[in-house]
Amino acid sequence: MRIDVITIFPEYLAPLELSLIGKARMDGLIDVHLHNLRDYTHDRHRTVDDTPVGGGAGMVMKPEPWAEAFADVLASGKGESDDRSASPLVIFPNPAGEPFTQRAAEQRAEEPWLIFACGRYEGIDERVYEYLADQGVRVALSSLGDYVLNGGEVAVLAMTEAIVRLVPGVVGNPESIVEESHTSGLLEYPLYTKPARWTSPDGVQRDVPEVLLSGHHARIQKWRHERSLERTAERRPDLLEGRE
Numbered sequence: 001m002r003i004d005v006i007t008i009f010p011e012y013l014a015p016l017e018l019s020l021i022g023k024a025r026m027d028g029l030i031d032v033h034l035h036n037l038r039d040y041t042h043d044r045h046r047t048v049d050d051t052p053v054g055g056g057a058g059m060v061m062k063p064e065p066w067a068e069a070f071a072d073v074l075a076s077g078k079g080e081s082d083d084r085s086a087s088p089l090v091i092f093p094n095p096a097g098e099p100f101t102q103r104a105a106e107q108r109a110e111e112p113w114l115i116f117a118c119g120r121y122e123g124i125d126e127r128v129y130e131y132l133a134d135q136g137v138r139v140a141l142s143s144l145g146d147y148v149l150n151g152g153e154v155a156v157l158a159m160t161e162a163i164v165r166l167v168p169g170v171v172g173n174p175e176s177i178v179e180e181s182h183t184s185g186l187l188e189y190p191l192y193t194k195p196a197r198w199t200s201p202d203g204v205q206r207d208v209p210e211v212l213l214s215g216h217h218a219r220i221q222k223w224r225h226e227r228s229l230e231r232t233a234e235r236r237p238d239l240l241e242g243r244e
């Protein structure tokens with residue numbers, strides 16, 4: 001999988017060099033390229049934004065640098081091995097986007113080439129989206145939740161981690177992926193590890209639930225499923241709608 005990120009803060013994406021993602025890059029499983037949008041400006045101040053037409057607070061990202069950046073990235077990616085010739089999916093993190101869920105992460109993990117475009121300020125001139133669509137480029141706006149950040153970079157880090165960990169070979173033990181609660185559609189059951197009895201700093205002796213020490217897998221599975229249902233009903237009843 002090739003991942004390109006276009007941003008005015010490439011340093012924000014430095015964590016992509018680390019740990020899981022970093023190892024996947026070392027293993028050649030993913031290929032990450034960062035592009036500074038300001039490299040596609042031609043004025044002394046490397047201007048990427050301007051005031052909103054029609055008035056309003058804040059600034060809007062100008063269309064010209066984006067068009068130049070996409071032209072460069074689309075051209076550079078196409079030159080790679082043949083599976084890059086597949087058309088890329090361009091993802092704009094955006095509060096007005098479709099919810100980014102585990103299902104979406106699974107779908108994105110199938111793509112051979114993702115291009116993340118990080119907006120800043122109040123957002124990007126609408127004509128950039130129209131232009132890309134007219135060029136036949138597949139575009140998705142994805143939201144991580146109903147809150148506004150100062151830009152898309154943090155969302156790209158989150159989405160990249162959720163997607164890349166699903167790419168075969170990236171996570172050592174695929175079991176830990178399948179087990180994922182959001183794959184079951186329910187919230188994760190309570191987790192425990194050793195010691196079986198922990199005396200916390202306040203002097204309270206806290207034991208692991210007996211059933212988990214029974215070695216009786218059917219009972220353990222039943223207990224875990226019941227706890228998942230309980231938690232989901234309490235914290236995310238919306239996930240239970242439409243379930244049998």
Ligand SMILES: NCc1ccc(-c2ccccc2)nc1
Pocket residue numbers: 093094095118119120121122123142143144145146147148149150151152155
């Ligand atoms: N849903 C998380 C999210 C994603 C992106 C942005 C954002 C903010 C400013 C400019 C461009 C994108 N905010 C929140």
